[in-house]
Amino acid sequence: MRRALTVIHALGLLLVLFSMTYVLPLATALIYADQSVFLDFLLAMVCTASLGVLMWLLTRHFKGELSIRHGYLLVVGMWTAMPAFATLPLLLVLPGLSFTDAYFETMSGLTTTGATVLVGLDNLPAAINLWRHELNWLGGLGIIVLAVAVLPLLGIGGRQLFKAETPGPMKDSALTPRIAETARNLWLVYLGITFACMASLKWAGMNWLDAVCHSFSAMGLGGFSTHDASVGYYNSPRIEFILIIFMLLAVMNFATHFMALRARSFSVYRSDPEVFPTLVVILGSCVGIAFYLWWQGIYSSYWLALRHASFNLVSIATSSGYASVDYAQWPIFAPLWMMLLTATVASAGSTGGGIKMIRTLVLVKQAGREFIKLLHPAATNPMKIAGQVVSNNIVFSVLGFIFLYFMAIATLTFVLLISGMDFISAFTAILASINNCGPGLGVVGPASNYQGLTDFQTWICTLAMLLGRLEIFTLLILFTPQFWRR
Amino acid sequence: MKILILGAGQVGSTVAESLVSEANDITVVDADAAKLRLLQDRLDLRTLAGNASHPSVLEQAGIADTDMLLAVTQSDEVNLVACKLAASLYNTPTRIARIRASDFLEREEIFNKDNFCVDFSICPEQILTDYIVKLIEFPEALQVLEFADGKASLVAVRAFEGGPLVGKQLNFLRTHMPQVETRVAAIFRKDRPIIPQGDTVVEEGDEIFFIAATANIRSVLQEMRRMDRPTKRVMIVGGGNIGRRLAQALEHDYHVKLIEFNRKACEKLAGELTNTLILNGDGTDEKLMQQEHVEDIDVFCALTNDDENNIMSALLAKQGGARKVISLINRSAYVGLVQGGKIDIALSPAQVTIGSLLAYVRQGDVAVVHSLRRGAAEALELIAHGDRKSSQVVGRRIEEVALPTGATIGAIVRGDEVIMGHRDTLIQADDHIIVFVINKAIVRKVEKLFRVNLGFF
Numbered sequence A: 001m002r003r004a005l006t007v008i009h010a011l012g013l014l015l016v017l018f019s020m021t022y023v024l025p026l027a028t029a030l031i032y033a034d035q036s037v038f039l040d041f042l043l044a045m046v047c048t049a050s051l052g053v054l055m056w057l058l059t060r061h062f063k064g065e066l067s068i069r070h071g072y073l074l075v076v077g078m079w080t081a082m083p084a085f086a087t088l089p090l091l092l093v094l095p096g097l098s099f100t101d102a103y104f105e106t107m108s109g110l111t112t113t114g115a116t117v118l119v120g121l122d123n124l125p126a127a128i129n130l131w132r133h134e135l136n137w138l139g140g141l142g143i144i145v146l147a148v149a150v151l152p153l154l155g156i157g158g159r160q161l162f163k164a165e166t167p168g169p170m171k172d173s174a175l176t177p178r179i180a181e182t183a184r185n186l187w188l189v190y191l192g193i194t195f196a197c198m199a200s201l202k203w204a205g206m207n208w209l210d211a212v213c214h215s216f217s218a219m220g221l222g223g224f225s226t227h228d229a230s231v232g233y234y235n236s237p238r239i240e241f242i243l244i245i246f247m248l249l250a251v252m253n254f255a256t257h258f259m260a261l262r263a264r265s266f267s268v269y270r271s272d273p274e275v276f277p278t279l280v281v282i283l284g285s286c287v288g289i290a291f292y293l294w295w296q297g298i299y300s301s302y303w304l305a306l307r308h309a310s311f312n313l314v315s316i317a318t319s320s321g322y323a324s325v326d327y328a329q330w331p332i333f334a335p336l337w338m339m340l341l342t343a344t345v346a347s348a349g350s351t352g353g354g355i356k357m358i359r360t361l362v363l364v365k366q367a368g369r370e371f372i373k374l375l376h377p378a379a380t381n382p383m384k385i386a387g388q389v390v391s392n393n394i395v396f397s398v399l400g401f402i403f404l405y406f407m408a409i410a411t412l413t414f415v416l417l418i419s420g421m422d423f424i425s426a427f428t429a430i431l432a433s434i435n436n437c438g439p440g441l442g443v444v445g446p447a448s449n450y451q452g453l454t455d456f457q458t459w460i461c462t463l464a465m466l467l468g469r470l471e472i473f474t475l476l477i478l479f480t481p482q483f484w485r486r
Numbered sequence B: 001m002k003i004l005i006l007g008a009g010q011v012g013s014t015v016a017e018s019l020v021s022e023a024n025d026i027t028v029v030d031a032d033a034a035k036l037r038l039l040q041d042r043l044d045l046r047t048l049a050g051n052a053s054h055p056s057v058l059e060q061a062g063i064a065d066t067d068m069l070l071a072v073t074q075s076d077e078v079n080l081v082a083c084k085l086a087a088s089l090y091n092t093p094t095r096i097a098r099i100r101a102s103d104f105l106e107r108e109e110i111f112n113k114d115n116f117c118v119d120f121s122i123c124p125e126q127i128l129t130d131y132i133v134k135l136i137e138f139p140e141a142l143q144v145l146e147f148a149d150g151k152a153s154l155v156a157v158r159a160f161e162g163g164p165l166v167g168k169q170l171n172f173l174r175t176h177m178p179q180v181e182t183r184v185a186a187i188f189r190k191d192r193p194i195i196p197q198g199d200t201v202v203e204e205g206d207e208i209f210f211i212a213a214t215a216n217i218r219s220v221l222q223e224m225r226r227m228d229r230p231t232k233r234v235m236i237v238g239g240g241n242i243g244r245r246l247a248q249a250l251e252h253d254y255h256v257k258l259i260e261f262n263r264k265a266c267e268k269l270a271g272e273l274t275n276t277l278i279l280n281g282d283g284t285d286e287k288l289m290q291q292e293h294v295e296d297i298d299v300f301c302a303l304t305n306d307d308e309n310n311i312m313s314a315l316l317a318k319q320g321g322a323r324k325v326i327s328l329i330n331r332s333a334y335v336g337l338v339q340g341g342k343i344d345i346a347l348s349p350a351q352v353t354i355g356s357l358l359a360y361v362r363q364g365d366v367a368v369v370h371s372l373r374r375g376a377a378e379a380l381e382l383i384a385h386g387d388r389k390s391s392q393v394v395g396r397r398i399e400e401v402a403l404p405t406g407a408t409i410g411a412i413v414r415g416d417e418v419i420m421g422h423r424d425t426l427i428q429a430d431d432h433i434i435v436f437v438i439n440k441a442i443v444r445k446v447e448k449l450f451r452v453n454l455g456f457f
Helices: A002-020 A023-031 A035-058 A068-093 A099-110 A126-141 A143-150 A157-165 A179-203 A208-219 A237-250 A254-263 A267-271 A275-295 A302-317 A333-344 A357-375 A392-418 A423-434 A455-469 A473-479 B010-020 B033-042 B055-060 B076-090 B124-137 B171-176 B214-224 B241-250 B263-272 B286-291 B307-320 B332-338 B349-361 B440-450
Strands: A383-385 A388-390 B002-006 B025-030 B046-049 B068-071 B094-098 B120-122 B141-147 B152-158 B182-189 B192-194 B207-213 B233-237 B255-260 B277-280 B299-302 B324-328 B345-347 B366-372 B377-383 B407-414 B417-420 B432-437
Touching: A002 A035, A002 A068, A002 A143, A023 A035, A023 A126, A035 A068, A035 A126, A068 A099, A068 A126, A068 A143, A068 A455, A068 A473, A099 A126, A099 A455, A126 A143, A126 A179, A126 A208, A143 A179, A179 A208, A179 A237, A179 A254, A208 A237, A237 A302, A254 A267, A267 A275, A275 A302, A275 A333, A275 A357, A302 A333, A333 A423, A357 A383, A357 A392, A388 B263, A392 A423, A392 A455, A392 A473, A423 A455, A455 A473, B002 B010, B002 B076, B010 B025, B010 B033, B010 B349, B025 B033, B033 B046, B055 B076, B068 B076, B068 B349, B076 B094, B094 B349, B120 B349, B124 B141, B124 B241, B124 B299, B124 B345, B124 B349, B141 B214, B141 B366, B141 B377, B152 B214, B152 B407, B152 B432, B182 B407, B207 B214, B207 B417, B207 B432, B233 B241, B233 B307, B241 B255, B241 B263, B255 B263, B263 B277, B286 B307, B299 B307, B307 B324, B307 B332, B332 B345, B332 B349, B349 B366, B377 B440, B407 B440, B432 B440
Parallel strands: B002 B025, B002 B068, B025 B046, B068 B094, B094 B120, B233 B255, B233 B299, B255 B277, B299 B324, B324 B345
Antiparallel strands: A383 A388, B141 B152, B152 B207, B182 B192, B182 B207, B366 B377, B377 B432, B407 B417, B407 B432
């Protein structure tokens, strides 16, 4: 119990920090002179902040050092509480919205899934749209990482929190001696690239609101859009190209971007083990799928096929989830291949989802090792990635992760099947949720959205998103008896 | 000359042995008194037990009037510090250090006189590795020694049936391959040297030393014996300093398998090597060899620290069907015992590496010294200085140079050109002259011949 109170103390502080993020939609409401929306947001902000302060004050006697266990508890606590508080403005501004749908929407935003239950996005108040996209952006690099960066009082526990929230199997490579410095640098790089994206999109013809919103969702690899037709609304190759570039940047490790900026050289990217395979797989798939679509006669020219295949494939593979055409109409091979890529191509330490390229590499190399082991029983054959030996402990933890990942997909798919969904919809809905991608196929395809789901199905997808974002272990560890044992 | 040697390990004691016989005053310092006692029992030198990097120890060893410091302990750091101390405290004229770590070797400024004051650095493991790499590149050769930065090479090869030259006079070479310049420097028949003349007949089993431009080695080799297929698969036993370096040097051009006994060492090797198959096991385990298809191995190298193990595993490999087996053997008694039998090449690390040290120790302008036939013979690269008046070689034809019997001028390297030593070739100043000396006893005389008279200065 004491442990929980210590965590609630820190959680209160984080909620106060989170309430600061309402400033952006508040400013938007002011600019658009939308008084009622402004008041709704102000109310939400005050509620969040005062509850945070209350939690902080009531548990002040339990203030303590955050251990590893506190870290997991705090991260999961924050990732369930944050979407709950973030629903406040949605519920206040959109009276017809149920809490289930609102929670799905904010969870989808914060986990950078980008699936939506709202229709008529084009007519939503500007502040609400901005709020959704801001959630995408905050969730991308991680709100806890942000907290570690700006709240020095999290102290030594910060490293534990950082590890619990950052995706990827190898999290010990600190860029700077102090974890807060590392977190701050990562956020600065993130912020910098986001501004570049914003300016490029404005130049490409978006209005300021759309440019800001889309740069947020592109860098977070969330995939929210301000239009029901998503990026297809603009029908502009230029915008699609810019988004492709920034999605590819966001799918790389931000630590690599940081080091490249610090060293002012591209060679850093070459030594990153994930960048090359990611780019090769994505570019190869673009060319191949475009050829396949052209060959199948979906598009009249190869270049048109390449344009649509590239944008939608990069969008799905990087786990953003924008759509420029209804790719669910393509022969099933293409969209399923795209869904498969979602699970694999994102780098560790990026804003993407799925099992991450580094784990894919570990798995592929492990398979190769088994072959060597059969041919040369005496061989010493450690796994090496980028010239560095990867210890067997990491290999085992990756294998454990993969097992849980597939078990989670299978179990949740079955649950959706029981609830009455068809197989393709159920499978792709879970796949898209757990990989934080967004649109699936069938009833949750790019042309429709998750609005048609029952409340139960919506909650299952919400759970899948959280599982995927916290990389399963962080969430499930709370349900092990050992965690609560002293 | 007064020489101070730090470290009585393998390198230290071999150098000491070799230098004692050349009438030098030698002092050896090592931390291990037992090693020193062994050395002193055998050789006429002074020893001192102590830490070789401490000034008090160095002073006791008489560094103040030492002409040359050879810091060849196991530790790079001790060697560097000793050189620095010798330079800044005692003004020792020449300082040579053994440096193994490539981290140091990559930064040359570490050795200059503002830093560690090392005149020459040597890395015996690297010299040995380069030597083995050459043998793997030319699997037919017994020895490949480079002169003049690799422009010319001295190659030892055993004449075998199938070589066009076998059973013919040496003159036949020139008519058979008029376009390739080469010169046979010496022939050893049943371990006895023969001074080669134009009418000497090459017999099967002869060990022939010839000099040629490095690019021509292969075509000359073809004259002496049937050529093997080029080397593709290499197996190394022992992942120590030499095994690791060799694997590193070979792994991108050949299929390399490395057997190492120690599991921890295996893991470390596997981390450092990218293309080598690391096998954890015993180098004398014939089952492991079978499992790893020793019969397909072109060159098998036994490179552990243990002579007996190396010999046994090389014998096993040969019996298992490896085409050419090389064994590293430290004890010189074993080398003679083994070479020429089932084991194709018995490598004595001391003999291979001593040459590079000797080149620094010798007076005159000796650029390279290669020790041959277990130290009995030597090949030297000498630089001719001065003019017809001050020098006994410059401005003279080869037949005019008063070389002692047993020494032959094999070739002359002038700039980038490799000229074979014919009777009427004129020697010019700054020529690099490769001299083959059958008997080590006359090396001094040869060196003296090349010294410039005082009038030159």
